[in-house]
Every structure is written in structure tokens, then in C-alpha cells.
Amino acid sequence: MAEKVKFTIFFYFIINIFNISVANENFFKKGLEFYKNKKYDDARFMFEKSIVFNPKDSNSYLHLAKIYNIEEDQKKEEKNLMTTLLIEPDNEEAILMSMKIAIKKSNYSEVKELSDTFTKVCKKLCKENEGILESLSNIEPKNNDS
Numbered sequence: 001m002a003e004k005v006k007f008t009i010f011f012y013f014i015i016n017i018f019n020i021s022v023a024n025e026n027f028f029k030k031g032l033e034f035y036k037n038k039k040y041d042d043a044r045f046m047f048e049k050s051i052v053f054n055p056k057d058s059n060s061y062l063h064l065a066k067i068y069n070i071e072e073d074q075k076k077e078e079k080n081l082m083t084t085l086l087i088e089p090d091n092e093e094a095i096l097m098s099m100k101i102a103i104k105k106s107n108y109s110e111v112k113e114l115s116d117t118f119t120k121v122c123k124k125l126c127k128e129n130e131g132i133l134e135s136l137s138n139i140e141p142k143n144n145d146s
Contacts, residue, residue, distance in 0.1 A: 027053065028060055040067045058088040065097060074101065090121035096128055103132065 031046030044067050047060040054060075065080035078101060084094040095118045102110040111132065118129050 028057065031060065031063065035063055035067070040070060043067060056087050058084045058091060058094075061087065062091065062094055065094070069097065074104075077101070089117075092118060092122050092125050095121070096125055096132075099129075099132055 027046050027050035031043045031050060034040070034043035034046060044064060047064050047067075050057050050060040061080045061084040065077045065084065068074075068077035068080060077097070081094050081098050081101070084091055085098070088094070095114055099111050099114045099118065102108075102114060115129055115133060119126075122129060
């Protein structure tokens, strides 16, 4: 009898773990669908649900940052980008977005620091960094030795 109870509890436990992981994946996929269809409120809700089930889901934080970028809420965008980079320090898209924010803030030293990190990790978006550095060199004040 005790063996049946142990087996039942174990089986129940395994099924629940599987359901939780599947639910988390479904929330992210659903959020991505909403995001692609420009239904940002619904997408935000799904990404936040995904984070509840998996607080280390860097993709959900990244997509929340993208939504806040569209909504022009820079404070929340930065917060989600920082979280993305804490979880996944080599996320090139998050680094790139952070560089663009630093340029808006005229924080050139931060842009250069992020650019150095970006060049080490870039795989897909490498050309974007070149454009940012070029625009930075046009903006940054020159030292004149007169």
C-alpha cells in the first residue's frame, strides 16, 4: 500500500513539473505571437507570465524591453535590458539596445565600454556596432592641441 502511495505521489510530481515547463514555453511563444502582431499589451502580459514561471528567461525580459522601447518608456526599457544582461551577459541584441540608450543620454564612455563587450560577443549584428561607432566619432568632442 505504501508503495502505491509513493508511486502515485512521484507520478503526480513528475506530471506537474512537465506541465509547468510546457506552460512557461507556451507563454513565451504566445507573447511572441502577440508581439509580432503588434498587440503589445497582450504580449507584455504573456512575457510577464513567462517570467513568473521562469525568472531567468532572458528572452522574455528582452522582449519586454523592446515593448517599452516602442512605448518610449526608457526607464522600464533599461531595467529589462539590465536584467537580460545579468542573466545573459553576451546577449548582443540587449547590448546593442543599451548602446543606443547610452548614445541618447550622451554617455560616450558607456557606449565605448558596451561596444568593447559587443565586439567580443557579436555574431549576427556586428555591422550595427560599426555604424554606432562611426556616429559616435562624429559626435564626440575632439581634443585640440593648440
